[in-house]
Amino acid sequence: PDPGLIAAIKTRLAAGPQPMLIGGDWTQAAAGQTFDSHDPATGERLASVARAGSEDIDRAVAAARAAFDGPWGRMRPAERQRILLRLADLVEAHFEELCILDTLDMGAPIRHTRGAKDWLLGLLRYYAGMATALYGQTVTPSTTSDIFACTVREPVGVVGAIVPWNGPLIASIWKAGPVLATGCTLVLKPSEEAPLSPLRFAELALQAGLPPGVLNVVPGYGHDAGAALAAHPGVDKIAFTGSVPTAQAIMRAAAGNLKRLSLELGGKSPNIVFADADLEAAVPAAAWAAFANAGQVCSAGTRLFVERAVHDDFVAAVARYAAGLKVGSGLDPATEIGPLVSPRQLERVRGYVAAGEEEGARLLAGGDRPTGAALAAGSYLAPTVFGEVADHMRIAREEIFGPVLAAMPFDSAEEVLARANASPYGLGAGVWTRDVGRAHAFARRLQSGSVWINCYNVLDPALPFGGYKMSGFGHESGTQQLEEYMQVKGVWIAG
Numbered sequence: 439p440d441p442g443l444i445a446a447i448k449t450r451l452a453a454g455p456q457p458m459l460i461g462g463d464w465t466q467a468a469a470g471q472t473f474d475s476h477d478p479a480t481g482e483r484l485a486s487v488a489r490a491g492s493e494d495i496d497r498a499v500a501a502a503r504a505a506f507d508g509p510w511g512r513m514r515p516a517e518r519q520r521i522l523l524r525l526a527d528l529v530e531a532h533f534e535e536l537c538i539l540d541t542l543d544m545g546a547p548i549r550h551t552r553g554a555k556d557w558l559l560g561l562l563r564y565y566a567g568m569a570t571a572l573y574g575q576t577v578t579p580s581t582t583s584d585i586f587a588c589t590v591r592e593p594v595g596v597v598g599a600i601v602p603w604n605g606p607l608i609a610s611i612w613k614a615g616p617v618l619a620t621g622c623t624l625v626l627k628p629s630e631e632a633p634l635s636p637l638r639f640a641e642l643a644l645q646a647g648l649p650p651g652v653l654n655v656v657p658g659y660g661h662d663a664g665a666a667l668a669a670h671p672g673v674d675k676i677a678f679t680g681s682v683p684t685a686q687a688i689m690r691a692a693a694g695n696l697k698r699l700s701l702e703l704g705g706k707s708p709n710i711v712f713a714d715a716d717l718e719a720a721v722p723a724a725a726w727a728a729f730a731n732a733g734q735v736c737s738a739g740t741r742l743f744v745e746r747a748v749h750d751d752f753v754a755a756v757a758r759y760a761a762g763l764k765v766g767s768g769l770d771p772a773t774e775i776g777p778l779v780s781p782r783q784l785e786r787v788r789g790y791v792a793a794g795e796e797e798g799a800r801l802l803a804g805g806d807r808p809t810g811a812a813l814a815a816g817s818y819l820a821p822t823v824f825g826e827v828a829d830h831m832r833i834a835r836e837e838i839f840g841p842v843l844a845a846m847p848f849d850s851a852e853e854v855l856a857r858a859n860a861s862p863y864g865l866g867a868g869v870w871t872r873d874v875g876r877a878h879a880f881a882r883r884l885q886s887g888s889v890w891i892n893c894y895n896v897l898d899p900a901l902p903f904g905g906y907k908m909s910g911f912g913h914e915s916g917t918q919q920l921e922e923y924m925q926v927k928g929v930w931i932a933g
């Protein structure tokens with residue numbers, strides 16, 4: 439990236455507390471509180487950010503309600519569509535800046551976010567297109583006559599979106615696109631770990647012509663801003679992405695006014711390699727399934743099951759591949775593995791590495807901080823591969839959210855299917871095979887919201903993404919995501 443652009447971004451961030459956006463105004467917190475954002479590659483303080491508390495949530499929800507009842511609610515869909523298309527053009531024009539913000543704020547390698555460009559712009563344009571295609575149905579009643587009946591799909595109202603830090607730009611666009619397309623208004627609470635690109639995204643949305651109050655961005659902590667939003671009686675729906683314990687707290691908080699909920703949660707996704715697969719392709723793919731974004735991906739393929747006949751060679755090759763990945767600052771376009779989001783997250787993940795060793799798994803690659811003076815101040819962990827893992831070990835059961843892969847052999851299709859499904863989660867699953875019958879059978883029988891055959895973590899605006907079991911409910915992407923933000927009315931007109 440252009441060093442001039444990085445310097446300009448840092449100067450802007452250092453200028454003073456970054457304000458939040460409420461009702462079209464850039465404002466500090468009512469209680470005057472702020473929090474700091476740090477660059478995990480260096481530990482350097484990047485910015486101070488206005489920290490929303492419950493008063494700010496009240497103001498943001500009131501602004502979102504006023505916009506819903508006012509200009510946005512009355513706007514023709516074609517005009518909403520034009521604004522979303524303008525927003526997509528602005529995001530495209532400023533994409534490099536948005537990528538740099540994510541790298542500085544939470545460490546993602548710039549090549550990771552750059553790689554999501556077509557998909558993210560595609561999402562905004564896909565949902566812009568949908569804004570004028572939200573049809574109802576006409577129904578011929580079968581038990582009455584002389585009555586015309588139809589359904590009308592209407593926006594649910596004010597949506598609160600609570601998102602994690604692992605893809606702040608991705609999360610902002612993934613929530614905002616369909617929310618705005620359906621005519622809802624949005625209060626977006628970014629993670630306290632990564633508020634910067636959501637704020638910049640909102641600035642572009644205003645520039646695109648979004649009326650005040652349609653998109654409000656209130657950075658803050660989960661236990662105050664997040665909890666206040668989840669409990670707020672003026673919010674009609676919470677769209678949450680994050681961990682299971684937080685989802686459970688949000689469900690309880692949302693019970694007060696029976697808010698609609700969609701929950702995009704974590705996983706411990708299996709990636710299954712049969713001996714007949716294209717193993718040359720499967721080796722790097724298995725590593726990337728687990729290590730993209732330093733493993734901080736909800737659908738990371740962290741349980742690698744390999745058919746016994748090829749297990750030893752395959753796992754050794756994955757370990758060699760992992761050891762060769764370039765770890766470093768995400769601002770370097772050659773970097774493949776950036777730092778974890780924070781020193782706290784690094785310690786958490788190192789705790790899992792220690793647990794793996796204690797429980798008897800064999801460390802085949804990584805396991806520690808990488809060496810080198812340039813990396814000493816950052817929250818780096820070398821990509822880590824464990825072999826001889828057993829299903830009962832913590833590293834095979836719990837979501838680690840770091841670059842740690844657990845490899846295990848299997849002997850038969852039935853056995854691996856049962857083991858893959860024996861998890862409380864069900865977000866993603868990969869299968870590598872050239873046997874088309876087996877591919878179909880596994881696609882049907884794996885209990886997960888996405889199944890990737892001979893590929894992994896592929897996403898498209900038109901294909902729904904979501905969880906089975908404790909990975910949540912509701913969808914992102916596709917026409918399915920639109921349903922999350924609409925309600926259906928039945929209308930009867932007698933002659």
Ligand code: NAD
Nearest residue numbers: 601602603628629660664665680681684687702703704736
């Ligand atoms: P988290 O659950 O700790 O936090 C997510 C968001 O919830 C943050 O904005 C946080 O401030 C807020 N929050 C925390 N406590 C809250 C409360 N009591 N009430 C309301 N809001 C609260 O998750 P995280 O550590 O930021 O992110 C990692 C988790 O997110 C992982 O489990 C990962 O799998 C999951 N994730 C899922 C998806 C998906 O699409 N399924 C995508 C990315 C991340």
